[in-house]
Amino acid sequence: MLGEKCGVYSVVSTGEGDAFVPLYWGLVAQNHRGHESYGFLTYSDGLKRYVDLGLVPRIEREEILRWQMLLPGKRGVAHVRYGTSGKRDVYSHLKDAQPMVVSQGRSKLGLAFNGNLVNIGWLRGLLAGKVPKMKATSDTELLCRYMALKANGGIMEAIRSCMEEVEGAYSVVGLRSNGELFVFRDPLGIRPLCIGRSKDGTITAVSSETVGLDINSFSLIGEVEPGEAIVFGTNGNGMVERERLAKCPRRALCGFELSYFSRPDSLINGKxxxxxxxxxxxxxxxxxxxxxxxxxxxxxxxxxxxxxxxxxxxxxxxxxxxxxxxxRFVTHRAFILESxxxxxxxxxxxxxxxxxxxxxxxxxxxxxxxxxxxxxxxxxxxxxxxxxxxxxxxxxxxxxxxxxxxxxxxxxxxxxxxxxxxxxxxxxxxxxxxxxxxxxxxxxxxxxxxxNLCMACVTGRYPTELAQRIADSVKPKVGNDGKRIYELEA
Ligand code: SF4
Missing domain, CATH: 3.40.50.2020 (Rossmann fold)
Structure with missing residues (x-):
């Protein structure tokens, strides 16, 4: 059995209702993708964040008002995490919990992502001296700082740079302190990301899996395509900019989603x-x-x-x-003693x-x-x-x-x-x-x-360049004391 990876969700509401309720249920439906921590980030005259350890909590009817006051607004992003990078103690889990928010000048940017970055050594070098010392232990802060730094030239341009420069798997949902909500998916579409809409058309949601839409009775309207970015702007009713920023001749959806990770009732490739x-x-x-x-x-x-x-x-x-x-009900790793x-x-x-x-x-x-x-x-x-x-x-x-x-x-x-x-x-x-x-x-x-599938863990043929180079160079000298090999090499 493997640890699950992460799940992301975002909501933009142009109707009466706030984002929190569909955001919450979208996350509950995807809790199988991560049990270590969960988090919400909403926008209402600034960013409001709440993260904690463990499963997405049960919220009683009497408590919902308190949650809505804590996380107000018509836009939000959310995340459940199972870390595949970073330290594994509870304090690090909390520091690494997503959505993560960083400041850059007078603006803030928060994001949550599902995936893993490969060229983290290069990214660290790029950011060295330009951003404050990092606090988290996972890849997320790196991506967050990178995006915040680049977003000075506009969020679409930041996403474009990310797709050109950052190698790895990333399905991202994020918010800026100016209210812009953005989502994007890496050029190969390694991690899933789909879009849905409420029946009255007032709520648009983006979800790692289609079950996150079903639970809110939203209709599936398509995928965020590999290399595509969608930005829900702040003008008027929220102008939507949608652009395919990177086009690869192939896709590389993770084959493991089909054997293990995705919920059986989710749709992948329409099935x-x-x-x-x-x-x-x-x-x-x-x-x-x-x-x-x-x-x-x-x-x-x-x-x-x-x-x-x-x-x-x-x-x-x-x-x-x-x-x-x-x-039943044993769904987490807590309280299994080391002995x-x-x-x-x-x-x-x-x-x-x-x-x-x-x-x-x-x-x-x-x-x-x-x-x-x-x-x-x-x-x-x-x-x-x-x-x-x-x-x-x-x-x-x-x-x-x-x-x-x-x-x-x-x-x-x-x-x-x-x-x-x-x-x-x-x-x-x-x-x-x-x-x-x-x-x-x-x-x-x-x-x-x-x-159009990634099966690199079976074939040794990686869909990205650096990953291939690292695997090829490390394979003959394995025995690397259990560290991620790309951390040793990058
Ligand atoms: S198929 Fe294997 S190598 Fe490719 S993303 Fe999935 S688990 Fe990783």
Whole structure:
């Protein structure tokens, strides 16, 4: 299991209602993308910010007025965070919480982003001496300071510079102290970003995932295109400037969104994610018939592998035993003591029902294997419950390379699939077989096309230049003590 990455949301209301209520619900719908912290930034005669640790809180009816007073205005941006850069203690989480706001001269700029920057060393150098000493530990302050510095020439020009100079994955929502709200997406569209509108046309929202629109009954009206910027100005009723600032011959949507990160009921490329995952399961059933013939039943790791397990069950007719269940309401990482071992940590999250597994040959459907430690623990628990043989069916192809674009796997050495083939991985995690969905099956099921997906962690072919150079130069000398390799190189 991997940590989730971030989710962003923005609201511009030209009607009666303020931004806070749709902003809040848009964030709640995307809380699966980040549990470490959440935050809101609204504009009403200046910027008002509120950030805190943990899940987006439940707000009782009596409290809503207080929240609306705290975060007034018809424009706002919001964020849930799972950090893939920066320090991991609670104080750093709070410092790194987004939206982040910085001052530049007499104006302020705040933003929240989903993604990760690659050329951070270059950016630090560029900003050195021009901006105050940075307080946060993540990439966000760098991007925020960069944008604030460049925004002196107008926000559209700042976004243009960002697209030309900043390499990485970034889906951004932001606000300036003059009331301008801006959104943009990196030239390759690595992280998703979509636009929706309320039925009466008075509210426009931008969301990482379509579920953030659905929860507010907003209609999906399209994507923020890769390399596109939208600025909601402050003239009259809020003039909208929309421009494709960078055009790449290809896109590179993160393939991992489809296996793991996105909610199953979100739409990607016009198709519900759960439908794609069902197809992953059917593909695995067709590819690995020797294990299907031997198996007595299917189980799945909750919850992202469940749709694939259903597809596999449909394809093979094998019983899908819902023996693994996630403990409801345990949705965060808090209060798992350092002294507790991996098994206890898994026990806190997932329960394995007793009874049906004894003496059985089991196909376990999983979305991915990154480090292998969680999978190993779960297989151990299945064996304790009497499973005779365990065949891992994995929807995401074997991960052999680190991700520089915002997924929590930034070194070669942490990846079990880097040094090991399927047989060696099976041995290490205690499975009788490990069966990955082949890349071509994965790509076909997405309906997106290999040229428009990022699958760099599988193929080693990165869609951006510096990422490729770093990976190529570091790969022969891996063993970098667990630091993000681009921090060492940049
Ligand atoms: S390298 Fe892998 S995880 Fe990272 S953006 Fe590409 S597909 Fe997603």
């Amino acid at each position: 519900p994610v759960y439908k794609t995952r069902e197809e992953f399961g059917r593909n695995l059933g067709k590819r690995y018939q020797e294990y299907v013939r031997k198996a007595d039943l299917i189980v799945s790791i909750p919850e992202t592998a469940e749709d694939a397990a259903y597809g596999l069950h449909e394809e093979t007719g094998l019983r899908w035993e819902r023996a693994l269940r996630r403990h 507790e071992d991996r098994k206890v940590t898994i026990d806190r999250k997932i329960n394995i029902g007793d009874g049906e597994l004894r003496g059985k040959r089991i196909i376990v459907v999983e979305d991915s294997i990154v480090r292998g430690d969680t999978t190993k623990t779960i297989i151990g628990k299945l064996r304790e419950r009497g499973a005779e043989e365990v065949y891992m069916f994995v929807t995401f192809p074997r991960i052999t390379h680190p991700c520089f674009y915002g997924i929590d796997m930034a070194t070669f050495t942490e990846l079990i699939g880097f040094r090991n083939d399927e047989a060696a991985i099976a041995k290490q995690i205690g499975a009788d077989a490990v069966c990955y969905q082949p890349l071509e099956d994965f790509v076909r099921a997405t309906g997106i096309g290999a040229e």
